[in-house]
Amino acid sequence: MLPSTPPDEITLLVEIIHPVTRVIVNYDFVDLVLIGARERHTGRDLSYDELSQLGSSLGLPVVERVDMELARALELAKTLDAQHEGFVLRWPNGFRVKVKSTRYLEVFAAVHGWSEQSIARAWASNTLDGVITGIPEEFQSEFIKIKNKLDALLAAELQxxxxxxxxxxxxxxxxxxxxxxxxxxxxxxxxxxxxxxxGASIKPKTESYLRRYIITQFCQQKRG
Incomplete structure (x- = not known):
């Protein structure tokens, strides 16, 4: 609940910062961050100064403003790490455009572009360890969980x-x-x-064959 009630004619735009809604960035606080506000009858987008005053009256933190040209924002986005999502560019009429950092997009694709089936296929081709070391530590647990399960199935089949x-x-x-x-x-x-x-030298072939068999069964179970 907000510390005070917003004016009836204002619609708030907020970002929910909470572990449940986390995508990539690991924030060290939980709150509603005021990122914009509009007059609901006219559609007018409040200026940053007005937004700051509104946030102060409501007891809400307000998004940081960084003054820069578009070209500078695009260039700076290439240098940010994955814990900095990027920028939201705002024009005087309220039009907004997101500029995501390059590293953030890479990590997002690495983490959210993987299904359990694709993780299993990487395991079968012995490339999963490299994938795990290439993503932030806080996102590795699900990958490791599937890897451990498949490793156990392989060990059982080999035995x-x-x-x-x-x-x-x-x-x-x-x-x-x-x-x-x-x-x-x-x-x-x-x-x-x-x-x-x-009399073939079967150890490498045995493991490779069983990896393929295991992921076939694994993926069929997931589809079923």
Whole structure:
């Protein structure tokens, strides 16, 4: 609730600063920040001086004003870090344009452009660790959570395959071996079992194959 009631003829424009509404920038306070106000009958956009007076009367912080030309704002936006979203340019008639910082847009795309399926695909191609180190620490937890889940599934499948290979028959014909494989092994592990029989160096292939199998199952579950 506002400390006092705004005038009836004024519509407030505020930014909600709260962890629940956070997108990228990690603010160190919780509040409503007054970013603009209009006369609701005429549509007139209050000047910054009027906005400051209104904010003072309502007990609301007011957005900072930075005086600069458009070209300067565009140039400065390239140098800001991800914790500075950018600028809102305001013309005398109230027209506004957002200028986002380059780094903010990069982080936004990195964080919000990833679905659980795309994270899983990065894990399958062994590129997820690089993705995680490339985003701010406070956004890494969801990526790490999915990575740990997939790592556990991979470890279980590798252990399962090893245990089955430890019981596989030796010194038998390929036909006899094939009959054992088809009777005792799940279908998705059978191609690996034949590589094992043929004496191939299967460790790298086994892990790569199982990663692809796991993300196929993972993505199907998410779609279902």
């Amino acid at each position: 399962r395959f090893k245990a089955m290979m430890d019981t596989a028959p030796h010194g038998v014909s390929r036909k006899e071996y094939a009959l054992w494989v088809r009777a005792n092994m799940p279908q998705h592990l059978q191609p690996l079992a034949f590589d094992y029989f043929d």
